[in-house]
Amino acid sequence: MKEIKIGLIGYKFMGKAHSFAYKNVSLFFDLPIKPVMKVICGRTEKAVIQAKEKFGWLEYETDWRKVVEREDIDMIDIATPPNTHKEIAIEAAKNGKIVFCEKPLTTNLKDAYEMLEIVEKYKVKHAICFNYRKLPAIGLAKKLIDEGKIGKIYHMRAVYLQDWIVDPDFPLVWRLQKSIAGSGAHGDLNAHLIDMARYLIGEFDEVIGMSETFIKERPVLKEKEELETGLVYTEKGEEKGIVDVDDATIFLVKFKNGAIGSFEATRFALGRKNYQFFEINGSKGSIIFNLERLNELKFYSLEDPAYSQGFRTIIATDASHPYAGNWWPAGHIIGYGESFVNMVADILNSIAKDENPVPNFYDGVKCQEVLESVEISIKEKRWVKVK
């Protein structure tokens, strides 16, 4: 069987999620191509050796440049913070590698355009990790919308709520630094909601937003590289640094198809851990999704007889639901990690068919256009047309 040799850059949160995907994909999907976990890369040798052993990679490297230049690597998987994506992706493309990049594509729109231009110029396949598209319940939502079961879409209201930085003493990890992350809750969480909206509803026309940074200074980390993961830490210093990203961003949307929407991302919603929730209302029905109950899709249909109308909860684990037939018998639920397995399965199938995977850098650019339009609208206090 044809093999695809992977070089993974980054070995922490997403490094682990992507490793989980490569390890499990052939167990659940019949693929025409086999992923080989060839080399994992990170800057700290001791930590990357541990990750190599634990996640099951064959080799390790501490310099990503060496990985992208290796002739025995077919695909570069970028699971590092956003400010590093552009350089790694461009060098990988120049070396003829397939590039699979974490979201957001990068920290700003200009760089996003450049990344798309380069992968197209070097004619390499490219993908972006908007993994929530790949959940069975989301695939089902898409099917219901495409089949017209929701009718003409009027509304999407979406929130992505977390609470991990409410403590003012939580340190200045990379996710709270503009130069590394690009933005705060906006680029991290709204990016997922924007992609979901584009997938299910269509393109954005105009946006207007507001944002707030509630805690303006935080303790800096002692030895950043060793301790930080962007979400958790083990030790912080006495010195304080400026938080220059949004803690929360809310925005309103007019979609090109006439629907309107509201979006909210925050890391200050106490009690909410990873609450990605949306509701879509149309002329014939509504759907509701909540990531913390990711196997379920709620569906309301006007086509039901009046006496039995109401939201029904569909457990999206039947073999007829997207991806679900690859997993367990109906009712045997899946979890967060499986979205990455489904994502990698789609990438490998596309590559085997000599097609570009979806979503890809084009979707990354479209998402970044919306992110940046919202930022302009906040700065200029006005509605902004999305490019």
Ligand SMILES: NC(=O)c1ccc[n+]([C@@H]2O[C@H](COP(=O)([O-])OP(=O)(O)OC[C@H]3O[C@@H](n4cnc5c(N)ncnc54)[C@H](O)[C@@H]3O)[C@@H](O)[C@H]2O)c1
């Ligand atoms: N798709 C999702 O649901 C999802 C979830 C979380 C994070 N992400 C995205 O994944 C990316 C990584 O986030 P994370 O949570 O895994 O971060 P993390 O802090 O847990 O891990 C980052 C990794 O990148 C490495 N790294 C940083 N700079 C590097 C450099 N210059 N060279 C080599 N390695 C470097 C770090 O050592 C670490 O291994 C971000 O773009 C983030 O937005 C996506």
